[in-house]
Amino acid sequence: MFDLSGQVALITGSSRGIGLAAARALGLQGATVIINGRDASSLARARDYLAAEGIDTLVLPFDITNIDQSIGAVDTVLKTVGKIDIFFSNAGIQHREKLLDFPLSEFERVVFANLTAQWALGRHVAAGMHEQGYGRIIFTGSITALLGRREVTAYTAAKAAMHGIVRQWATELSASGITVNAIAPGYIKTELTTRLWTDPEFTAWLENRVPMKKWGEPDDVASTLVFLAARESRYITGQVVVVDGGLSSSM
Ligand SMILES: NC(=O)c1ccc[n+]([C@@H]2O[C@H](COP(=O)([O-])OP(=O)(O)OC[C@H]3O[C@@H](n4cnc5c(N)ncnc54)[C@H](OP(=O)(O)O)[C@@H]3O)[C@@H](O)[C@H]2O)c1
Secondary structure, X not given: OOOOOOOEEEEOOOOOHHHHHHHHHHXXXXXXXXXXXXXXXXXXXXXXXXXXXXXXXXXXXXXOOOHHHHHHHHHHHHHHOOOXXXXXXXXXXXXXXXXXXXXHHHHHHHHHHHHHHHHHHHHHHHHHHHHHOOEEEEEEOOHHHOOXXXXXXXXXXXXXXXXXXXXXXXXXXXXXXXXXXXXXXXXXXXXXXXXXXXXXXXXXXXXXXOOOOOOEOHHHHHHHHXXXXXHHHOOOOOOEEEEOOOHHHOO
């Protein structure tokens, strides 16, 4: 079960963090992985890391917020590789600031990257999947879409909308053989959360608040992704799977 041999997976934001762990996990199951990010040197490091694990990796640098560039990159994959079976729409950004000080420009920047750009690219990938009658689309949501948290107003708006999109796309794309789900991570130790895990006070709060009493690791998300990306998850669509050590289930 969960053999991905012969399948092609595109993972946005996979030069580090959750995306890189996802690329490794899908690759170890046999998929050809296409990694993405904006910084060429980070991508080269990620490719070398995956190659050392024996994973067949293609590098596709593009900025998801440049819609023409990202759609062009997907078209290149469709021309050269022939298909995309698994799409993990994972690249994301954060801006932390108090609501009353939050600049509108930052709100628009975060919502564009975390929602609008993903909608545009995901829809283009879905068109190719529709042609082949098969696909697995997985978005990265967040527990901030489920539980309120201060200073992340734009991020929360985008991720909550993403959870809604999952249900809407699942409804519309099921007839094309495409499942659409999301993973909502809790607190995972990556570059995105550096400001939190380098703060001993925050970690003390987290270890008290999370039933499993620890930070999540990128691999905790990657294993869930393998399940949702596999053929065997065929009757699951429109779902948000929360990977948070029990945080959102507990007061
Ligand atoms: N870490 C957590 O606790 C947590 C919790 C809930 C949800 N999430 C979500 O999980 C996803 C991955 O987060 P992470 O923690 O792994 O973050 P990360 O360590 O900061 O990694 C982000 C990745 O996305 C890429 N990226 C950023 N902006 C991009 C753009 N415009 N175009 C293309 N690639 C871009 C980065 O590479 P470049 O900078 O080189 O482009 C990097 O590879 C995000 O959607 C995030 O919102 C994370």
